[in-house]
Amino acid sequence: MKESNVQTELNVTGMHCTNCAISIHKYLEDKGAKEIYVDFASDEVKFSAIPQDQVPQLVKGIESLGYKVIQDKDSKVSFWKSVEFKFLICLLFTIPLWSHMFVTLPLLHDPYIQLAFCTPVYLVGCLYFGNSALRSLWNKMPNMDVLIFVGSTAAFVYSAIGSYYQLGHDYQFYETCATIITLVFMGNVLEKRAVTKTTSAIKDLVKYQDIKAIKIEGDNEIEIRAKEIRSGDILKVNTGSLIPVDGDILDGHAWIDESMLTGESLPVEKTKYDAVIGGTLLSAGNIRISATKVGSKSVLYQIIQLIKDAQSKKPPIQKFGDKVAAYFVPIVVMIAFFTFFIAYFIAQLPLQQALMNAIATLVVSCPCAMGLATPTAVMVGLGRAAKQGILIKGGSTIEELSEIKQMVFDKTGTLTTGDFNIKAIQTFGIAQSQVESIIAQLESYSSHPIAQSIRKHLKEIKSYRIIFKEVNEIKGQGIFATDTNGNSYSICNAKIGRKDYSNRYDLTLTINEVVIAGIVLEDQIKPYAKELVQYLKDKGIRPILLSGDRQSKCERVAQKLGIADVYWEKSPSEKLAILSDLKKTAATAMVGDGINDAPALTAADVGISLGDATHIAIQSAKVILLNSDLKSIEKLLQIGHHTLLTIKQNLFWAFAYNIIAIPLAAAGFLGPMLAALSMAFSDLIVISNSIRLRFKKLK
DSSP states (O other), X not given: OOGGGSOEEEEEEOOOSHHHXXXXXXXXXXXXXXXXXXXXXXXXXXXXXXXXXXXXXXHHHHHHTTOEEESSTXXXXXXXXXXHHHHHHHHHHHHHHHHTTTOOOHHHHOHHHHHHHHHHHHHHHIIIIIHHHXXXXXXXXXXXXXXXXHHHHHHHHHHHHHHHTTOOGGGOOHHHHHHHHHHHHHHHHHHHHHHHHHTHHHHHHHGGGSOEEEEEETTEEEEEEGGGOOTTOEEEEOTTOBOOSEEEEEEEEEEEEOXXXXXXXXXXXXXXXXXXXXXXXXXXXXXXXXXEEOGGGSHHHHHHHHHHHHHHSOOHHHHHHHHHHHHHHHHHHHHHHHHHHIIIIISXXXXXXXXXXXXXXXXXXXHHHHHHHHHHHHHHHHHHHHHTTEEEOOHHHHHHHHTOOEEEEOIIIIIEEEEEEEEEEEESSSOHHHHHHHHHHHHTTOOSHHHHHHHHHOOOOGGGOOOEEEEEEETTTEEEEEETTSOEEEEEETTSSSSOOTTTOSEEEEETTEEEEEEEEEEEEOTTHHHHHHHHHHTTOEEEEEOSSOHHHHHHHHHHHTOOEEEOSOOHHHHHHHHHHHHHHSOEEEEEOSSTTHHHHHHSSEEEEOOOGGGGGGOOSSEEETTOOTHHHHHHHHHHHHHHHHHHHHHHHHHHXXXXXXXXXXXTSSXXXXXXXXXXXXXXXXXXXXXXXXXXXXX
16 A cells, blocks of 8 residues: 555644634645545544655644644543633633622722733633634634634723723623633533534444453463454453454353444354454353454454544535535624624614624624534434444435435345255155255355255265265356266256256256256245335335346245345346446445445445445445344434434524524624523534434434
């Protein structure tokens, strides 16, 4: 991989709104970065196409914009530098300014006493909001801090001039200045805590990476951290312990709780040679494992990265909100200017009233709510899906899911279990027991799922044992063998051979090219398949069966499930062509096994893979169902619908709030203090609505 293609991740503090994120995005874009992702809610910045030796220069550039890049993502900002501390300091000095409105103590009404209490608050606000505001103006990307800084500065300067010239009580608005800054700090504190809750799904997974393990070295047992484990290390895991890394069981027997990964509540039985996944819980038993995948190669790491990457891909609806936010601050400043001009020069209101109206207009506006509307909902939606064993690759997929009108299913392994039963064996001139023994012996040389299923139902009989000197398995055809006497055997697809028997059988058994048996296989329909098809119909989504299997089998499954549209005996290229035609008529999802159906899954508007967790790295689908449960598709559609609904609710509130609040403030119905309080809580309403998605009953 070229160094310039490596993705760089930075932890950037000091971003307060969408405009902050846009300014960093624009700076990185101007420097040639690609795949840029800036999220002010989580302090994350990602980009690629920049050589690593140039990253320090970019870090300096970002910091020149007024933000702080924290090199160690795990490092904590000290309390004395935190927003919480700034809020407490401001609150301490603001309370006396409020008290003069309720207590008739003359000292509290003294303008110089009020100036003394207000000045520390204003200075703290200047260092925090003012620094960011001035830098954003210098870089021609004004952010929300401009509104706070201009509003609080206007109130402070106006009050200071009034105090100096002793113009009286009408010129004292120190409590307005201090309250604006204090309430905005309070909003930032509450917002940070609320946003933390929206990212709880990732944090729940990350904590599984930092656990302790028991490493076996000779006769000694050593306790080490999971990040110190290397591939090939032998580890001991006891009842009640978390499995530290991916590995294979060397000995022992255990029941593994994989609910954190798949959402499946029932423990899974594991024995020698079975694979286990790091982060899962050993509910009962004791095992020794050999570490196979550690660090960035582990399944858990890949899942965490997949969720993070998904959050970085904006749905189209968010891009609209970002465009509006980019022009928001300049427009609000203009509205505030005209508010003052009209109130003072045209309506001839007193100077202080005109100024308070303009300040309220600046302070009440809230671009943050628009910026938080989509990412917070997406974070919660993706997190809820992940806890159900559903991995969604990209916030844009959520919007695409809501538009799906057709869902195409592969048959084998998707609607059916892939565990075949032998429905019938028809023999020609040879004993049934001998045929079954020969089939069992030949299939023992194959690892194909059908071969494994057949071996479960047939047993080899010693008296009919054949010694093969050569056995070959040809993909897509079957098994061909020769015994020590020179006789040739084959068990293969009924289409292959001198005569096509596929209209009657699935497999044929031959000896010396003479068919001695025809085998009919029956695939079991998966639990909940019929209910899922009915659910799709109720939601106006057309179910379609698209398979490479023969007509009779496809029609039988379709009839049992109630699927009217069926395509059979289609090659991978034919499947792609059909899928392309279907996409022209309506938005189409494809459901398959994730590996064999990779081309079709990639071509669909939304590819849904009922895959194995161990194959995440090679999945091409936009959605991966780790538990392969068809009910998860219903959950997926519900989560997608409600996440998009939450985004729309958030955006409606964000736009409605600004459309209503700004005119009210401009008209003088909202004072600056009430405006600041409204602005602080507008963000919390958006975030709270997103958090509600974690617990909301889905229908």
